[in-house]
Amino acid sequence: MATMIFVDFKHCFIFILLCIFSLLCYFLFFKKPKDIRSFDLPPSPPSLPIIGHFHLFLSLQIHKSLKKLSSKYGPFLHLCVFNVPMVLVSSASIAYEIFKAQDVNISTRNQPTNEGSLFLGSSSFVNAPYGDYWKFMKKLTITKLLGPQALERSRAVRVDEVKRFYSNLLDKAMKQESVEIVEEAMKLTNNIICKMIMGRTCSEENGEADKVRGLVTESGRLVKKFFLAAILRKPLRKLGISLFKKELTGISYKFDEVLEKILVDYEEKVEEHHQGTDMMDVLLEAYGDENPEYKITRNHIKSFFVDLLIAGTDSSTHTIQWIMAEIINNPNILERLREEIDSVVGKKKLIQETDLLNLPYLHAIVKEGLRLHPPIPFVIREFQKGCKVRSFYIPEKTTLVVNGYALMRDPDMWEDPEEFKPERFLASSRSGQDNEIREDVLKYIPFGSGRRGCPGSNLAYVSVGIAIGVMVQCFDWKIEGDKVNMEEVPGAITLTMAHRLKCIPVPRTLIPFT
Ligand code: HEM
Numbered sequence: 143m144a145t146m147i148f149v150d151f152k153h154c155f156i157f158i159l160l161c162i163f164s165l166l167c168y169f170l171f172f173k174k175p176k177d178i179r180s181f182d183l184p185p186s187p188p189s190l191p192i193i194g195h196f197h198l199f200l201s202l203q204i205h206k207s208l209k210k211l212s213s214k215y216g217p218f219l220h221l222c223v224f225n226v227p228m229v230l231v232s233s234a235s236i237a238y239e240i241f242k243a244q245d246v247n248i249s250t251r252n253q254p255t256n257e258g259s260l261f262l263g264s265s266s267f268v269n270a271p272y273g274d275y276w277k278f279m280k281k282l283t284i285t286k287l288l289g290p291q292a293l294e295r296s297r298a299v300r301v302d303e304v305k306r307f308y309s310n311l312l313d314k315a316m317k318q319e320s321v322e323i324v325e326e327a328m329k330l331t332n333n334i335i336c337k338m339i340m341g342r343t344c345s346e347e348n349g350e351a352d353k354v355r356g357l358v359t360e361s362g363r364l365v366k367k368f369f370l371a372a373i374l375r376k377p378l379r380k381l382g383i384s385l386f387k388k389e390l391t392g393i394s395y396k397f398d399e400v401l402e403k404i405l406v407d408y409e410e411k412v413e414e415h416h417q418g419t420d421m422m423d424v425l426l427e428a429y430g431d432e433n434p435e436y437k438i439t440r441n442h443i444k445s446f447f448v449d450l451l452i453a454g455t456d457s458s459t460h461t462i463q464w465i466m467a468e469i470i471n472n473p474n475i476l477e478r479l480r481e482e483i484d485s486v487v488g489k490k491k492l493i494q495e496t497d498l499l500n501l502p503y504l505h506a507i508v509k510e511g512l513r514l515h516p517p518i519p520f521v522i523r524e525f526q527k528g529c530k531v532r533s534f535y536i537p538e539k540t541t542l543v544v545n546g547y548a549l550m551r552d553p554d555m556w557e558d559p560e561e562f563k564p565e566r567f568l569a570s571s572r573s574g575q576d577n578e579i580r581e582d583v584l585k586y587i588p589f590g591s592g593r594r595g596c597p598g599s600n601l602a603y604v605s606v607g608i609a610i611g612v613m614v615q616c617f618d619w620k621i622e623g624d625k626v627n628m629e630e631v632p633g634a635i636t637l638t639m640a641h642r643l644k645c646i647p648v649p650r651t652l653i654p655f656t
Pocket residue numbers: 267268269288335449450451453454455457458461512516517518520521522587588589590591592593594595596597598599601602606
């Protein structure tokens with residue numbers, strides 16, 4: 143009798159545990175948010191039990207598979223990953239409506255964060271919710287660092303780096319060595335950003351520069367995997383799982399080591415170079431201020447530098463590589479660009495940043511490169527409040543995914559969308575379309591849009607434009623085989639070339655150094 147009671151009790155206990163577990167699963171994965179059940183949501187493609195549309199995000203080239211999905215089911219879709227609601231936008235007109243009417247509502251990313259980490263942590267600017275901290279830093283970023291006037295003030299800082307870029311290429315050319323474009327481009331963009339934010343480049347002598355570039359590359363690789371983490375963040379958060387925690391903490395620790403040293407060095411020599419103009423000066427002043435507009439911490443400063451190093455370096459570097467590959471594969475474009483540079487700049491002086499304004503074809507090439515190969519193909523945000531878009535209701539906390547890749551290759555918006563045709567961005571080919579409807583603006587979104595759009599777009603146009611300008615003005619480029627292989631890295635969320643572009647520079651004009 144006693145044994146029977148014991149067995150029943152055991153079964154009962156297991157039964158209760160099962161019930162609790164099932165309930166937990168139901169609330170985590172199946173229960174739809176209240177809003178979703180009673181409103182007209184955008185159309186939804188067929189889904190699978192339990193996982194919903196999760197399988198659609200497992201493709202090796204998510205930007206392409208989501209583009210295909212939109213071609214089949216429409217440009218405005220409602221998806222569910224487990225029980226996490228999401229809308230996928232693949233048309234310029236819907237993106238325009240959302241950014242126009244809901245800009246503040248979608249100005250938070252709500253990406254997964256790793257508490258205390260400098261990289262994608264709670265002090266990050268890129269990850270910060272739309273609020274006082276973000277507004278304070280955005281104002282500083284535009285007025286002191288990345289806005290048009292700030293860029294004009296820091297122009298001299300970039301001149302030396304462009305010369306150094308040319309001299310490194312020339313050195314390789316003289317030795318008839320091949321160049322990995324990504325490597326040289328990374329040195330240029332990284333040095334420019336370091337100098338602009340910290341007043342100096344990282345030292346090549348003591349390995350500091352290599353360390354920072356290595357960390358940026360490592361972080362870039364991690365960011366590539368981040369899309370899934372962003373999509374799955376809510377169920378994972380409920381289960382207490384933090385993806386990539388170990389990697390994030392490791393990278394953050396290494397960044398902290400380098401940046402803390404740079405900060406301390408800077409503070410020690412502050413009297414020497416203090417002019418109050420450098421971004422570092424401005425941030426240290428805000429940090430030490432007893433009565434600041436917003437009280438920032440030391441972690442905010444370091445985290446902000448990590449954000450800028452990662453957001454600014456990797457994307458510009460890969461853009462330079464894609465564009466060079468397109469130029470090498472299209473000799474007519476190379477010739478036309480060269481003619482433009484020779485006629486505006488000449489062959490005796492190195493192209494300067496100030497020449498860029500007079501080189502519309504070069505600018506069109508950069509724009510076209512970003513259209514076909516946007517390094518960040520998605521804009522990911524979150525609707526903070528429920529709202530109506532067209533005749534549909536979007537519940538609060540719905541993730542917004544705008545597929546920029548699809549928008550920028552939309553055959554309804556672009557002629558020959560798969561072709562590399564810089565002419566499309568020249569004013570002369572746009573005549574007759576000047577009264578373009580405003581929503582057309584959002585058919586081109588390599589830098590995102592709205593108040594959370596990229597604040598570095600002006601700097602990116604300058605760095606990419608000048609790098610391409612130098613390479614085309616000063617060298618011919620020999621590659622192995624006839625054409626550069628343009629395959630994309632599979633499984634990556636940022637668009638990068640699967641095979642690094644390696645080529646030998648042959649000096650075309652020898653520009654004297656001044
Ligand atoms: C070719 C180069 C670049 C591309 C394609 C690019 C693209 C983007 C995109 C798509 C976003 C997200 C925008 C959105 O959510 O609407 C972004 C955000 C951001 N980018 Fe860039 N970017 C580039 C260069 C830079 C540079 C040079 C910097 C600064 C040094 C920079 C700093 C940032 C920052 C700080 C954010 C976050 C802004 C915020 O959350 O308010 N980017 N970028």
